[in-house]
Amino acid sequence: MTEIPALENVLVASIGPVATITLNRPEQRNPLSVGMLHDLITAFKWCQGNDGVRVVVLTGAGDRSFSAGADLSSFDSSIPEVDRHRGRHAFVDLFLLMGELGKPIVGRINGHALAGGFGLAASCDLLVAVDTATFATPEINVGVWPMMIQAVLARNLPRKVLLEMAMLGERWTAMQMQTLGFVNRVVPRDQLDTAVGEMTEKLAKKSAAVMRLGRNSFYQSQDTDFAPALDYLYDELLKVAMTEDAKEGVLAFFEKREPDFKGR
Numbered sequence: 001m002t003e004i005p006a007l008e009n010v011l012v013a014s015i016g017p018v019a020t021i022t023l024n025r026p027e028q029r030n031p032l033s034v035g036m037l038h039d040l041i042t043a044f045k046w047c048q049g050n051d052g053v054r055v056v057v058l059t060g061a062g063d064r065s066f067s068a069g070a071d072l073s074s075f076d077s078s079i080p081e082v083d084r085h086r087g088r089h090a091f092v093d094l095f096l097l098m099g100e101l102g103k104p105i106v107g108r109i110n111g112h113a114l115a116g117g118f119g120l121a122a123s124c125d126l127l128v129a130v131d132t133a134t135f136a137t138p139e140i141n142v143g144v145w146p147m148m149i150q151a152v153l154a155r156n157l158p159r160k161v162l163l164e165m166a167m168l169g170e171r172w173t174a175m176q177m178q179t180l181g182f183v184n185r186v187v188p189r190d191q192l193d194t195a196v197g198e199m200t201e202k203l204a205k206k207s208a209a210v211m212r213l214g215r216n217s218f219y220q221s222q223d224t225d226f227a228p229a230l231d232y233l234y235d236e237l238l239k240v241a242m243t244e245d246a247k248e249g250v251l252a253f254f255e256k257r258e259p260d261f262k263g264r
Contacts, residue, residue, distance in 0.1 A: 004046070005042055005043065005046050007039040007042060007043060008035060008039060009023070009024060009025055009033070009035050009036040009039040010022065010023060010024055010036065010039040010040055010042075010043050011024045011061070012043045012046065012047075014050075014052070014053060016204070017052065017053065017054035017055060017204040018053070018054070018055045018056075018057060018200045018204060019046075019047045019050075019053040019055070019056050019057070020056075020057040020058075020059065020108075021040065021043045021044065021047070021056060021057070021058050021059070022059050022060065022061050023036065023040075023058075023059070023060040023061060023066070023067055024061045025061070026060070026061040026062030026064070026065070027062075028068075029062075029064060029065035029067070029068035029112075030060040030061060030062070030065055030066065030067040030068065030117070031067065031068055031069065031070065031071040032067055032069060032070045032071060032091075032116040032117065032120065033070075033071035034071075034087040034090060036071075037090035037091065037093075037094055038090055040094055041090065041093055041094050041097060044056070044094070044097050044098060044101060045097065047101070047103065048097070048101050048102065048103065051208075051263070053103065054103060054203070054204045054208050054211075054263075055103060055104050055105075055106065055200045055203045055204050056101070056103055056104070056105045056106070057105075057106050057107075057108050057196060057200060058105055058106070058107050058108065058120070058124055059107070059108035059109075059110050060110050060111060060117075062110070062111065063110060063111060063189065064111045064112065065110075065111040065112045065113075065114070065117070066107075066109045066110055066111050066112060066113040066117055066120075066121060066133065067113060067114070067116065067117025067120055067121075068112065068114050068115065068117055069114045069115025069116040069117045069118070069138075069139075070088075070091075070115055070116040070148075088148060091116065091119075091148040091149075092148070094120075094123075095119070095123050095151075095152055098123045098124070099123070099219045100216070100219070101215075102211075102212040102215065102216060103208075103211070103212065103215070104125045104126065104203050104211060104215065105123070105124045105125050105126075106124060106125065106126050106127075106128065106196060106199055106200055106203070107120075107121045107124030107126065107127040107128070107129075108128055108192065108193075108196045109121055109127055109128065109129035109130060109133050109174070109183070110130055110133070110192065111130065111132070111133055112133055112134050112135075112136075112171075113129075113133060113134075113135050114134075114135070114136050114137075114138060114171075115136070115137060115138060115139055115146060115149070116146075116148065116149055118135050118136065118137060118146075118149060118153070119146070119148065119149025119152045119153060120149075121135070122149070122152045122153050122155075122156045122157075122182070123152055125215070126184050126199060127182070127183045127184050127185070128183075128184060128185040128186075128187065128192065128195045128196050128199060129174040129177070129178075129183045129185070129186050129187075130174065130186075130187065130188070130189045130192050131174055131175070131186050131187065131188055131189070132174070132189065133173075133174045134171040134172060134173055134174070135165075135171065135172050135173075135174070135177050135182070136165065136169065136170060136171040136172060137149070137153070137165045137166045137169060138169040138171075139166075139169065140166060140167060140168070140169040141169040145166070146166055150162075150166070153165075155222060156182055157180060157182060158180065161180060174186045184199075185199070205261075206261070207243070207245035207246075207249065207259075207261040207263065208245075208261070208263035209243045209244075209245050209261075209263050209264055210240055210243060210245055210246060210249075213236060213239055213240050213243070214240070217232070217233060217236045220232065221233055243264060244262055244264040245259070245261045245262060245263065245264060248260060248261060248262070249261070
Protein backbone atom coordinates (compact mmCIF):
# COMPACT_ATOMS: atom_id res chain seq x y z
CA MET A 1 0.00 0.00 0.00
CA THR A 2 1.35 3.41 -0.93
CA GLU A 3 1.95 6.02 1.73
CA ILE A 4 -1.13 7.74 3.10
CA PRO A 5 -1.25 11.31 1.75
CA ALA A 6 -0.76 14.21 4.16
CA LEU A 7 -3.42 16.78 3.33
CA GLU A 8 -4.23 20.23 4.73
CA ASN A 9 -8.01 19.90 5.08
CA VAL A 10 -8.60 16.15 5.23
CA LEU A 11 -7.30 13.30 7.38
CA VAL A 12 -6.82 9.84 5.90
CA ALA A 13 -6.38 6.78 8.11
CA SER A 14 -6.29 3.10 7.22
CA ILE A 15 -6.87 0.15 9.55
CA GLY A 16 -6.95 -3.22 7.86
CA PRO A 17 -9.27 -3.12 4.83
CA VAL A 18 -11.06 0.07 5.95
CA ALA A 19 -9.87 3.57 5.11
CA THR A 20 -11.42 6.58 6.82
CA ILE A 21 -11.50 10.02 5.21
CA THR A 22 -12.27 12.83 7.67
CA LEU A 23 -13.15 16.40 6.77
CA ASN A 24 -10.90 18.18 9.25
CA ARG A 25 -12.08 21.74 9.72
CA PRO A 26 -14.45 21.30 12.70
CA GLU A 27 -14.07 24.89 13.92
CA GLN A 28 -15.55 26.01 10.57
CA ARG A 29 -18.10 23.16 10.45
CA ASN A 30 -16.06 21.33 7.78
CA PRO A 31 -16.90 23.64 4.84
CA LEU A 32 -16.44 22.41 1.28
CA SER A 33 -13.92 25.02 0.21
CA VAL A 34 -11.98 24.57 -3.01
CA GLY A 35 -9.06 23.28 -0.95
CA MET A 36 -11.28 20.83 0.90
CA LEU A 37 -12.75 19.53 -2.36
CA HIS A 38 -9.33 18.99 -3.92
CA ASP A 39 -8.09 17.21 -0.78
CA LEU A 40 -11.17 14.94 -0.87
CA ILE A 41 -10.44 14.10 -4.49
CA THR A 42 -6.84 13.26 -3.60
CA ALA A 43 -7.95 11.10 -0.67
CA PHE A 44 -10.53 9.17 -2.68
CA LYS A 45 -8.05 8.59 -5.51
CA TRP A 46 -5.62 7.18 -2.97
CA CYS A 47 -8.29 4.80 -1.68
CA GLN A 48 -9.26 3.82 -5.21
CA GLY A 49 -5.67 2.99 -6.16
CA ASN A 50 -4.93 0.77 -3.15
CA ASP A 51 -6.04 -2.85 -3.35
CA GLY A 52 -5.72 -3.18 0.43
CA VAL A 53 -8.57 -0.71 0.89
CA ARG A 54 -11.88 -2.51 0.46
CA VAL A 55 -14.24 -0.09 2.23
CA VAL A 56 -14.11 3.69 2.64
CA VAL A 57 -15.70 5.62 5.52
CA LEU A 58 -16.37 9.31 5.02
CA THR A 59 -16.99 11.49 8.07
CA GLY A 60 -16.46 14.93 9.57
CA ALA A 61 -14.32 15.98 12.50
CA GLY A 62 -16.03 17.17 15.66
CA ASP A 63 -19.52 16.49 16.96
CA ARG A 64 -21.48 19.37 15.40
CA SER A 65 -21.30 19.05 11.64
CA PHE A 66 -20.56 16.45 9.03
CA SER A 67 -20.29 19.41 6.68
CA ALA A 68 -22.12 22.72 6.54
CA GLY A 69 -21.67 22.84 2.78
CA ALA A 70 -19.88 25.06 0.33
CA ASP A 71 -17.69 27.84 1.62
CA LEU A 72 -19.70 31.03 1.01
CA SER A 73 -16.46 32.78 0.13
CA SER A 74 -16.86 31.06 -3.23
CA PHE A 75 -19.48 33.76 -3.86
CA ASP A 76 -17.07 36.55 -2.87
CA SER A 77 -17.61 39.33 -5.40
CA SER A 78 -13.95 40.37 -5.15
CA ILE A 79 -13.02 37.18 -7.03
CA PRO A 80 -13.75 37.19 -10.79
CA GLU A 81 -16.93 35.22 -11.53
CA VAL A 82 -15.19 32.99 -14.08
CA ASP A 83 -12.53 31.99 -11.54
CA ARG A 84 -15.15 31.30 -8.86
CA HIS A 85 -17.16 29.19 -11.29
CA ARG A 86 -14.14 27.14 -12.35
CA GLY A 87 -13.40 26.36 -8.72
CA ARG A 88 -16.87 24.90 -8.25
CA HIS A 89 -16.18 22.29 -10.95
CA ALA A 90 -14.38 20.34 -8.24
CA PHE A 91 -17.86 19.29 -7.04
CA VAL A 92 -18.42 17.62 -10.42
CA ASP A 93 -15.05 15.87 -10.30
CA LEU A 94 -15.62 14.66 -6.73
CA PHE A 95 -19.14 13.31 -7.27
CA LEU A 96 -18.07 11.48 -10.45
CA LEU A 97 -15.05 9.99 -8.68
CA MET A 98 -17.16 8.74 -5.78
CA GLY A 99 -19.59 7.09 -8.17
CA GLU A 100 -16.77 5.39 -10.07
CA LEU A 101 -14.71 4.44 -6.99
CA GLY A 102 -15.42 0.70 -7.30
CA LYS A 103 -15.50 0.33 -3.51
CA PRO A 104 -18.35 0.87 -1.04
CA ILE A 105 -18.45 4.24 0.71
CA VAL A 106 -20.09 4.42 4.13
CA GLY A 107 -21.03 7.89 5.29
CA ARG A 108 -20.52 8.31 9.04
CA ILE A 109 -22.79 11.29 9.56
CA ASN A 110 -21.54 12.70 12.84
CA GLY A 111 -23.55 15.93 12.69
CA HIS A 112 -25.47 18.27 10.44
CA ALA A 113 -25.19 17.67 6.67
CA LEU A 114 -26.23 20.87 4.96
CA ALA A 115 -26.13 22.18 1.39
CA GLY A 116 -23.04 20.72 -0.32
CA GLY A 117 -22.49 18.55 2.76
CA PHE A 118 -25.92 17.05 2.15
CA GLY A 119 -24.89 16.29 -1.43
CA LEU A 120 -21.65 14.77 -0.20
CA ALA A 121 -23.60 12.48 2.15
CA ALA A 122 -25.93 11.53 -0.71
CA SER A 123 -22.91 10.49 -2.78
CA CYS A 124 -22.06 7.77 -0.24
CA ASP A 125 -23.52 4.30 -0.80
CA LEU A 126 -24.72 3.76 2.76
CA LEU A 127 -25.31 6.19 5.62
CA VAL A 128 -25.12 5.77 9.39
CA ALA A 129 -26.24 8.97 11.13
CA VAL A 130 -26.19 10.20 14.68
CA ASP A 131 -29.73 10.88 15.90
CA THR A 132 -29.05 14.60 16.36
CA ALA A 133 -28.01 15.13 12.72
CA THR A 134 -30.13 17.21 10.38
CA PHE A 135 -30.18 17.47 6.60
CA ALA A 136 -31.12 20.47 4.48
CA THR A 137 -30.67 22.50 1.34
CA PRO A 138 -30.77 26.00 2.88
CA GLU A 139 -29.35 27.71 -0.22
CA ILE A 140 -32.70 29.29 -1.13
CA ASN A 141 -32.59 31.22 2.15
CA VAL A 142 -29.57 33.19 0.96
CA GLY A 143 -30.77 33.57 -2.61
CA VAL A 144 -28.92 30.58 -4.08
CA TRP A 145 -30.10 27.26 -5.54
CA PRO A 146 -28.45 23.85 -4.81
CA MET A 147 -27.37 23.36 -8.43
CA MET A 148 -24.20 21.35 -7.75
CA ILE A 149 -25.96 18.74 -5.60
CA GLN A 150 -29.36 18.62 -7.30
CA ALA A 151 -28.51 15.72 -9.62
CA VAL A 152 -27.12 13.67 -6.71
CA LEU A 153 -30.13 14.37 -4.50
CA ALA A 154 -32.59 13.60 -7.31
CA ARG A 155 -31.18 10.07 -7.42
CA ASN A 156 -31.65 9.61 -3.67
CA LEU A 157 -34.91 11.36 -2.76
CA PRO A 158 -38.53 11.36 -3.96
CA ARG A 159 -39.31 14.21 -6.35
CA LYS A 160 -41.74 16.10 -4.10
CA VAL A 161 -39.49 15.76 -1.07
CA LEU A 162 -36.52 17.21 -2.92
CA LEU A 163 -38.61 20.09 -4.25
CA GLU A 164 -39.90 20.85 -0.76
CA MET A 165 -36.40 20.82 0.68
CA ALA A 166 -34.96 22.98 -2.11
CA MET A 167 -37.85 25.46 -2.16
CA LEU A 168 -38.35 25.90 1.58
CA GLY A 169 -34.79 25.41 2.83
CA GLU A 170 -35.93 23.77 6.07
CA ARG A 171 -34.04 21.15 8.06
CA TRP A 172 -35.11 17.51 8.24
CA THR A 173 -34.13 15.18 11.07
CA ALA A 174 -32.14 11.99 10.71
CA MET A 175 -35.23 9.97 11.60
CA GLN A 176 -37.27 11.70 8.90
CA MET A 177 -34.54 10.97 6.36
CA GLN A 178 -34.48 7.34 7.43
CA THR A 179 -38.22 7.00 6.78
CA LEU A 180 -37.53 8.26 3.25
CA GLY A 181 -34.85 5.61 2.74
CA PHE A 182 -32.06 8.19 2.55
CA VAL A 183 -30.35 7.14 5.80
CA ASN A 184 -29.75 3.44 6.53
CA ARG A 185 -29.15 3.59 10.29
CA VAL A 186 -29.87 6.22 12.94
CA VAL A 187 -28.14 5.71 16.28
CA PRO A 188 -27.27 7.61 19.49
CA ARG A 189 -23.85 9.27 19.38
CA ASP A 190 -22.27 6.71 21.72
CA GLN A 191 -23.26 3.93 19.29
CA LEU A 192 -22.12 5.62 16.08
CA ASP A 193 -18.69 4.02 15.81
CA THR A 194 -20.05 0.59 16.70
CA ALA A 195 -22.75 0.79 14.06
CA VAL A 196 -20.29 1.97 11.41
CA GLY A 197 -17.80 -0.72 12.41
CA GLU A 198 -20.40 -3.48 12.13
CA MET A 199 -21.35 -2.32 8.65
CA THR A 200 -17.79 -1.95 7.36
CA GLU A 201 -16.79 -5.32 8.78
CA LYS A 202 -19.57 -7.02 6.84
CA LEU A 203 -18.73 -5.13 3.65
CA ALA A 204 -15.03 -5.96 3.89
CA LYS A 205 -15.82 -9.68 3.94
CA LYS A 206 -17.55 -9.59 0.58
CA SER A 207 -15.80 -10.27 -2.71
CA ALA A 208 -13.95 -7.11 -3.74
CA ALA A 209 -14.18 -8.15 -7.39
CA VAL A 210 -17.91 -8.73 -7.36
CA MET A 211 -18.49 -5.65 -5.21
CA ARG A 212 -16.69 -3.54 -7.81
CA LEU A 213 -18.60 -5.03 -10.75
CA GLY A 214 -21.92 -4.84 -8.95
CA ARG A 215 -21.48 -1.30 -7.63
CA ASN A 216 -20.29 -0.06 -11.02
CA SER A 217 -23.27 -1.68 -12.73
CA PHE A 218 -25.68 -0.01 -10.32
CA TYR A 219 -24.45 3.50 -11.03
CA GLN A 220 -23.93 2.84 -14.73
CA SER A 221 -27.47 1.58 -15.29
CA GLN A 222 -29.38 4.03 -13.09
CA ASP A 223 -29.96 6.56 -15.88
CA THR A 224 -30.32 4.03 -18.71
CA ASP A 225 -33.65 3.24 -20.34
CA PHE A 226 -35.21 -0.02 -19.17
CA ALA A 227 -34.53 -2.30 -22.15
CA PRO A 228 -30.89 -1.17 -22.66
CA ALA A 229 -30.35 -1.46 -18.89
CA LEU A 230 -31.50 -5.10 -18.97
CA ASP A 231 -29.14 -5.88 -21.85
CA TYR A 232 -26.26 -4.14 -20.08
CA LEU A 233 -26.86 -5.98 -16.81
CA TYR A 234 -27.19 -9.27 -18.69
CA ASP A 235 -23.65 -8.76 -20.04
CA GLU A 236 -22.35 -7.68 -16.64
CA LEU A 237 -23.69 -10.86 -15.05
CA LEU A 238 -21.36 -12.88 -17.25
CA LYS A 239 -18.41 -10.88 -15.92
CA VAL A 240 -19.50 -11.67 -12.37
CA ALA A 241 -20.03 -15.36 -13.13
CA MET A 242 -16.52 -15.62 -14.59
CA THR A 243 -14.77 -14.33 -11.47
CA GLU A 244 -12.90 -16.76 -9.25
CA ASP A 245 -14.83 -15.40 -6.29
CA ALA A 246 -18.20 -16.31 -7.81
CA LYS A 247 -17.01 -19.88 -8.31
CA GLU A 248 -15.63 -19.98 -4.77
CA GLY A 249 -18.87 -18.59 -3.37
CA VAL A 250 -20.98 -21.28 -5.01
CA LEU A 251 -18.56 -24.01 -3.94
CA ALA A 252 -18.55 -22.74 -0.36
CA PHE A 253 -22.35 -22.73 -0.33
CA PHE A 254 -22.54 -26.39 -1.27
CA GLU A 255 -19.73 -27.30 1.11
CA LYS A 256 -21.52 -25.42 3.92
CA ARG A 257 -18.57 -23.17 4.80
CA GLU A 258 -17.63 -19.52 4.67
CA PRO A 259 -16.22 -18.48 1.27
CA ASP A 260 -12.57 -17.49 0.99
CA PHE A 261 -12.71 -14.60 -1.46
CA LYS A 262 -9.50 -13.48 -3.17
CA GLY A 263 -10.83 -10.43 -4.96
CA ARG A 264 -10.43 -12.01 -8.38
